[in-house]
Amino acid sequence: MIFTPTTLEGSYVIDIEQYSDSRGWFARFFCKKEFSAIGHDKEWVQLNHSANFRQGTLRGMHFQCPPFREIKMVRCIAGSVFDVIVDLRKESKTFMNWYGTELSATNRKMLYIPEGFAHGFQTLSDNSELIYHHTEFYTAGSEGGIRYNDPRLNIQWPLSVSIISDRDKTHPYLDQHFKGI
Template sequence: MSRFTVTSTALDGLVCIQRQRRGDTRGWFSRLFCADELAAAGFRQPVSQINHTQTRRSGSVRGLHFQHPPHAEDKLVSCIRGEVFDVAVDLRKESRTFLQWHAEVLSGDNMRSLLIPKGFAHGFQALSDDVELIYLHSEPYAPGAEGGLNSLDPMLAIAWPLPLADLSDRDAAHPYLTTDFGGI
């Protein structure tokens, strides 16, 4: 029996994973990851790294981050506390959805995850205080391969639902894209 419902988005390869909750009088159980079931959705490599993040203030933005090849990674992003506006941007130069973005509201209550394939940038805005996310990565973090997009880039025109409350100095320093950006 599958513990996930997989829904395609308008961006090639980017899928939304709806986790199934099984419960009784004691509470509930939900599977966060299953290699066999999620391979069909696009997560085909072993999990190399798991990260847990907390964002304190509603309106805060983290991202948009990616890793350059050969360190590009698949990510499974799940919100386990609070609520976020989770964004993926297609950076694959040969893709028909190049430089388009898609967002999903992920929350501890809605049991939704975003499976982000290699070649995408990722970021989110906290829609509530004290948000916690779990990231499963197919590749380890490689500092020399790190890249980022400016979350306020007019070329992307991401419709953040709240005014930006916090943005790290590093994320704010990412330059805007130019028309000659060739992707990754």
Template sequence: MIFTETKLKDAYIINLEKMVDERGFFARTYCENEFENVGISFTPVQANVSYNRHKHTLRGIHFQKSPYEEAKLVNCLKGAIYDVIIDLRPSSPTFNEWIGIELDSKNRKMLYVPKGFAHGFLTLKDETEVSYLMSDFYVPGSGRGIRWDDPYYNIKWPVKAKIISDNDKNWPYKS
């Protein structure tokens, strides 16, 4: 795996190191030792998949409140997403900053989202599947969200969302 730190402190884009032959390729998508070699302590305890029927479906922007923060390793298995993370750690030099990256089944990039970040995505193709490895278990009642269109963060989505859950439509604006 090839780790590239993003402009947000502690968040990484991970590219696969593929072993290619006539059959296709083989690549490691998680290795505790490789994560530790770049200073990331990440041990998954839960794996999730998000299936999205239609392009332009928005999911997020979600996080779990303290002390239930969770780190994620996000991978788009089928289709494509515009993945967004926001650093919500008050002590971080990149506090309240965001980045967006396209993850898809062709580029096979992954995004490591540290604890203390909010995460959401917008599907760019029909029939999109997203896989997450989670560092912590989901705790009912601890989930929070940020509006995808909050002018405080001014996230630049590549296209307008067409499908948004009522829950995501009703998160309060920060500003």
């Protein structure tokens, strides 16, 4: 695997290294040794799968509050998405900055998201699917969200939003009182 740091401290785009022959290809997308080299020492405790039927669907921007902050690793296994993370760690040099990248079944890239980040994505194609790895169990009541179109962040979503949940479109805007997580 090839770990390329993003512009946000502690996050990485991960490229798999494919080994191909006449049968097809093989690649590893997790190795405890390789992940420990970037400081990852937590166990993946939950895996989730998201299916999204229409292009332009937006999910996000989600996070879990302390003490249930989690590391996520996201991979698109069908279609393509524009995946976005926002650094909400008040002690970070990249606090309140965002990063976006395309994840697709074709490019096979993954995004490693440290604790203290909000995460969301917009589908770039119909029938897009993502696999999420989490280091913390989902804990009802500890989840949070920020508005996907918050002017303070000015995230540049590539498409008009075609579908979004009521919950996601009504997450609070950031304001001067937000102190981070």
